[in-house]
Amino acid sequence: MQPFTPFTAVVAPVDRANVDTDAIIPKQFLKTIQRTGLGIYLFDEWRYADPGEPGKPAAARLPRPDFILNRAPYRRAGILLARANFGCGSSREHAPWALLDFGIRCIIAPSYADIFFNNCFKNGILPVVVDEATIDDLFCRCDPQAATAPMAATVDLAAQRIELADGTVVHFAVDPFRKQCLLAGQDDIALTLTHAGAIAAYEQRRRVEAPWLFADLAG
Amino acid sequence: MRPRTLLDKIWDDHVVEELEDGTTLLYIDRQLVHEVTSPQAFEGLRLAGRHARRPGAAFAVPDHNVPTLGRDQGITDPVSRLQVETLDANCAAFGITEFAMGDVRQGVVHVMGPEEGITLPGMTIVCGDSHTATHGALGALAFGIGTSEVEHVLATQTILQKKPQAMRVVVTGALGLGLTAKDVILAVIGAIGTAGGTGHAIEFAGPVIDHLSVEGRMTVCNMAIEAGARSGMVAVDPTTLAYVQGRPYAPTVGQWEQAAGAWRTLHSDPGAVFAREYLLDGSRLIPQVTWGTSPEMVTDIRGRVPRLAEARDAAQRAAWDKALAYMGVAEGVAVEDLAVDKVFIGSCTNGRIEDLRAAAAIAQGRRVAGHVQALVVPGSGLVKQQAEAEGLDRIFTAAGFEWRDPGCSMCLAMNADRLEAGERCASTSNRNFEGRQGRGGRTHLVSPPMAAAAAVAGHFVDVRELL
Numbered sequence A: 001m002q003p004f005t006p007f008t009a010v011v012a013p014v015d016r017a018n019v020d021t022d023a024i025i026p027k028q029f030l031k032t033i034q035r036t037g038l039g040i041y042l043f044d045e046w047r048y049a050d051p052g053e054p055g056k057p058a059a060a061r062l063p064r065p066d067f068i069l070n071r072a073p074y075r076r077a078g079i080l081l082a083r084a085n086f087g088c089g090s091s092r093e094h095a096p097w098a099l100l101d102f103g104i105r106c107i108i109a110p111s112y113a114d115i116f117f118n119n120c121f122k123n124g125i126l127p128v129v130v131d132e133a134t135i136d137d138l139f140c141r142c143d144p145q146a147a148t149a150p151m152a153a154t155v156d157l158a159a160q161r162i163e164l165a166d167g168t169v170v171h172f173a174v175d176p177f178r179k180q181c182l183l184a185g186q187d188d189i190a191l192t193l194t195h196a197g198a199i200a201a202y203e204q205r206r207r208v209e210a211p212w213l214f215a216d217l218a219g
Numbered sequence B: 001m002r003p004r005t006l007l008d009k010i011w012d013d014h015v016v017e018e019l020e021d022g023t024t025l026l027y028i029d030r031q032l033v034h035e036v037t038s039p040q041a042f043e044g045l046r047l048a049g050r051h052a053r054r055p056g057a058a059f060a061v062p063d064h065n066v067p068t069l070g071r072d073q074g075i076t077d078p079v080s081r082l083q084v085e086t087l088d089a090n091c092a093a094f095g096i097t098e099f100a101m102g103d104v105r106q107g108v109v110h111v112m113g114p115e116e117g118i119t120l121p122g123m124t125i126v127c128g129d130s131h132t133a134t135h136g137a138l139g140a141l142a143f144g145i146g147t148s149e150v151e152h153v154l155a156t157q158t159i160l161q162k163k164p165q166a167m168r169v170v171v172t173g174a175l176g177l178g179l180t181a182k183d184v185i186l187a188v189i190g191a192i193g194t195a196g197g198t199g200h201a202i203e204f205a206g207p208v209i210d211h212l213s214v215e216g217r218m219t220v221c222n223m224a225i226e227a228g229a230r231s232g233m234v235a236v237d238p239t240t241l242a243y244v245q246g247r248p249y250a251p252t253v254g255q256w257e258q259a260a261g262a263w264r265t266l267h268s269d270p271g272a273v274f275a276r277e278y279l280l281d282g283s284r285l286i287p288q289v290t291w292g293t294s295p296e297m298v299t300d301i302r303g304r305v306p307r308l309a310e311a312r313d314a315a316q317r318a319a320w321d322k323a324l325a326y327m328g329v330a331e332g333v334a335v336e337d338l339a340v341d342k343v344f345i346g347s348c349t350n351g352r353i354e355d356l357r358a359a360a361a362i363a364q365g366r367r368v369a370g371h372v373q374a375l376v377v378p379g380s381g382l383v384k385q386q387a388e389a390e391g392l393d394r395i396f397t398a399a400g401f402e403w404r405d406p407g408c409s410m411c412l413a414m415n416a417d418r419l420e421a422g423e424r425c426a427s428t429s430n431r432n433f434e435g436r437q438g439r440g441g442r443t444h445l446v447s448p449p450m451a452a453a454a455a456v457a458g459h460f461v462d463v464r465e466l467l
């Protein structure tokens, strides 16, 4: 995982609540055995008028010109502005993989589905939670029809602040452990393996209390 | 001692260490693995030179991509085939037991686990799949995880978690004839909303839940995720113990008594405190049908699709407007007037034997309407075998239903079974999202008898009239 350093990027607003992971990456793209290459299928059904299939060349697709990520500066958006309960539905980690592969490294929304929220951190995406009033204000400021459009913003995780190009500053809270992992680009497994002693001790104790749970280790 | 919830008890039993940041290193007893969410996890292990810490605690099965017709020809779609073959190869390399496509035990992962006794009360169970909540029906703490976490559990047999809050949904009274576990959970989701359980583990309790079979409880827990909760659970009772005893991976004679003794304590203590509680009167329930593109957009068979003017605020109105357009239904239309093109009976929600029995009871002696294609997809090879032994397959085929091989099938349409654009489906699965059963397809979630009734009537109909 790459360390999460401050970056500046265009903010793409996706103005609907309950965006589910089926919408973020439809199921036909879940057949991949890799993590990369999913960015071209991000929001596939909203982005293209023709049905998407894995491996279909980009030149053969029919992009919907009105979908935000198909429009000029937003094609390189790095920040997604979203509504409540973003990432609900299926647990597919392909959703953050697709977002990341497209170039999204930060999402700003009032709330997220639990599994998706977790999956973001594991893949170096920062899901920022801000209150509804702030979100409404951000949607106004980042409106593609607004005079100031497109809006860019700088995300600084260490300082826990997002600064819009128009000078608006949003401060956000983040779990200190997750912050540290993102900043360091740290691998969870390596960290947990430093607790190997405690895991082994737990197993030893549990095998006495509940031996039927360890039938695979018997003998 | 402070009275504890069922969640507290299972959680406390699995704490390896509390970390300074407030997360817990939680021990995982079982990991279930399927082909879609695991390849990148195995690849990660391989790249880091790691092995599976306890391969015997993991069980794998291909389900999402497998065909439900013409199995002897293998998988024709090369992309699906590669994913299933990758699972086979990874299980062999990492020493994990797999019930591969030719195995009679193969089926939807959440049907297979309990059926084999791999899911046991009191366990912590994870799977890279949000419907892992299903397994909580046996008094376990089960939740879906992402692929990075699949890798983490394979490598360490633990997971880093924050404890969810406990929520209780109590269903009082008794269900009327023709009402099922599916109607209960759809009504709960309709009432509390798809984010109503976010951050919580929901314990389902009350007389209606007590009287459900373990299969019915699985249907209820399965859709806890559609209510926003990662886990659904039900206390252990004699019904649970009777279900578990004798299953292939359940404890045998020497350990059964000890295990059963421990499991009998797996219920919330009187006086245990829940962060949230919701009460539903089961006696007043009418068969449920979803009308929109979110499981909370639900009404009953006597009901109508809502009018936009009835929305509580602008956001709901906008969501309803989009849903009505996608579903091709007019506001205010009676649910019974909606004609269906396809019917799907199956999935980890409703692909178990009692689901097939309930659907067959409606199909018996009737015919699928001329314009309807109806699929019955058993949840596993063993469910299929059992159904055939009871003659259910003959009832279905005589009525014009198609009898298929087990898998996820049209629940998410990763294989060849899918809706075409604009087709309307009565489905016993769990998600009615846009495109879920095929691009442009329109899904209405119902119980198995309601689905069978829609198949024979050609439109939604109150199954109670056919009993």
Ligand code: SF4
Pocket (backbone or CB within 6 Å): B063, B064, B108, B109, B110, B129, B131, B347, B348, B349, B407, B408, B411, B412, B429, B430
């Ligand atoms: S049956 Fe449907 S919900 Fe269940 S595991 Fe398969 S795809 Fe997921």
